[in-house]
Amino acid sequence: MLRTEFIRNNTELVKKGLIKRNWSEDRCAILEEVITLDDQRKKIQTSSDSLLHEMNLLSGQIGDLYKSGRREEAEVLKAKVGELKENSKELESKLKEAVDNIEAKLLTIPNVPNELVPFGNSEEENEVYKDWTEALPDLGDNALAHWELAEKYNLIDFKLGVKIAGSGFPLFRNKGSKLQRALINFFLDEASKAGYEEVVPPLLVNAPTATATGNLPDKEGQMYVAERDELYLIPTAEVPVTNIFRDVILNEADFPQKLTAYTPCFRREAGSYGSDVKGLNRVHQFDKIEIVQIAHPANSYDVHQEMLDHVEGLLQKLELPYRILRLCGGDLTFTSALTYDFEVYSAGQKKWLEVSSVSNFETYQSNRLKLRYKNSEGKKQLAHTLNGSALALARIIAAIFENNQTEQGIKVPAVLVPYIGFDWIN
Template sequence: MVEVHILRQDKDLAVRGLLKRGITDASDQIDQIVALDDRRKDLQTQKDELLHQVNEKSREIGNLYKSGRGSEANLLKTQVGEYKTEITRLEASMDTTMETLEKALLSLPNIPHESVPAGQDETANEVVDTHGTIPDTDSQDLRPHWELMEEYDLVDLAMGAKVTGSGFPVYKGQGARLQRALIQYFLDRAVDAGCMEVIPPFMVNADSAMGTGQLPDKDGQMYYVEKDDLYLIPTSEVPVTNMFRGDILGLDQLPKRLTAYSPCFRREAGSYGADVKGLNRVHQFDKVEMVVIAHPHTSYDMLDWMVNHTRSILEELELPYRILRLCGGDLGFTAALTYDFEVYSVAQKRWLEVSSVSNFETYQSNRLKLRYRDENGKTRLLHTLNGSVLALPRIVAALLEKYQTADGIEIPDILKTYTGFDCIKKG
């Protein structure tokens, strides 16, 4: 949620920012929010005043009884009764006001960072960097990863479909070992870079899903276990960020840098077509994530740091990639600035998103009540960030396609010590 005081102080800035998301009535929405907040304050003050009266009168009543003046006490009691009916009325009015306010705030997405380009969809995303050469594939007979998976018996989609359903791959043999090697390598690199590794729960409660913004908006994207009222995590961002929900951190504890491996579960309702072929889009996949909790002054430095980290991994894997700055229309609801990483799939001849690195500023921490204590002892909201080091399936897809040869699939040098083999062969 955007902080109300920001909307009050920098309304023009907010309006201009939200316009980049294609929101044209932001000014009206903000006016409404501020009016509701004013009303809330007013009701609060009235209610507090009455409660103050009740407290004082109650004390008096106690004293009167003690000195044996029961009739005077009874007189006061009726007066307190009147206060209380009024308080009940104010409370009802406050409840509806706050409910409306909450709703209005939840429907307002984060204000994009000033560097975010305006635009409706991914065509307006800005390519900020491209690295590596895209091979001239016309002359080569490169095969897509789903064929390679099958030929070398690395990933079995049919088997997963039998066991669970479509989109739940079974990794087998060298395919499984490659998967495990990549996870281990990503984690090692993140730990070396200064992150603390955690293994979070893979299910979260509704409070956590609310804290990072999956609820109430993206309800349909998560798997839900009704019997226990729990959600399977769509990314480890959710449990890892929520580990700090409600905390007040000292300046000496910042920035907090964490990394976690987890499987990610996504319903992907409504996806179809060529996008979902092979490992392009699945319901369960592995990912190594980084979560950073930072002081507002350094959060954009941390964002750069995360971007550079992911960049270095892709370079070590020697995969061609590009970095996009998402435009307003493509930016996630809760993010202020997002860089997407895409690797080039040489057989599919298209870019695949493998990482998304975002700064949420105070949008999440406002819900999470995640704060720090500043030099003057005041509590203020922290900035939260997260980014995939990399999501596995599309990396595997890109690796298989790029490193295929007539004799087998080669393993990038950096991974060889992790896999324990240099080349994927048949049988």
């Protein structure tokens, strides 16, 4: 969420950002509306506060009068305060209305994109920031898709998943499940080596937590809900891990905060059907290792680069062909200022699969989280939050299956052999 004061002082800058996100000139009028509403709010608060002040004074006098036994005079004042109270209640509800109104509008305003974010309407216009320069693997017409390989080698049972839960809930088995476990351990070890503290967070979160990361109220349809207990299944570890820092005030010496977590992720993916959902391409439950950093505003983009390097290193170690995209304004997540997507080429389907998204949210999340730090003057400032997938498993598995298929089976990437204990899946 942007701060009202920020919008007030940087209206043109915010407007430029919205236009990069393909907002129309008319739609940008919301910025002026917020400012006008905030002006009104200030006026209401001023009169409300002074009325309360008056009532407080009179109440004090009533107390004094009672003590000195002057009951009649006290009664007169009581009647007077009673009248003021009517007005006060009215002002109070107006104030609440104004505040709620402003907040509701702020929630519909996305983050201001970084200067580097290219213009564009959709994912087709994302900028290829770093392309794969070697030849892409060409396995000919006999190359199988990962769901065919999964069946051939008995690695994933999609039908059993349907029986037990429904479509989009794959059941990994045999060497398929071992590969999954190996990847989790590999990614967590790499994150630890890079200085991230490992945490195991709750997989269900409460409403305040889901609200702080922006999953509520507008993205409610994306999450599974345990209604009876008012808990939400996490769509990503970002939600519980970032909330570690809700209502936290750090010291400058506390930077950077680096956390990593392995969790399953649950996504309803309502409304997405078709060839994209085949096999592991888009599922309701998948495993992911997330990296999160809380950074000082002065160097959060260095931190961003560090995280990109980390993810890139993982893909290199797995020997997978990848490219990095810089998301355009039209494809940029609501809360992000700058996002890079990592895509892995999957030779069986002959397409690029998104396996990681690394974003800098600047203060957009921390404003809602109330995540601040004390600067050298002792003043409280909002910190920057960043996160990225390192990495999302299901599609990595799909890519390994497809790219590493040979006549004698699927070759396990060398870096995983110590984790998994065998060289071939066959």
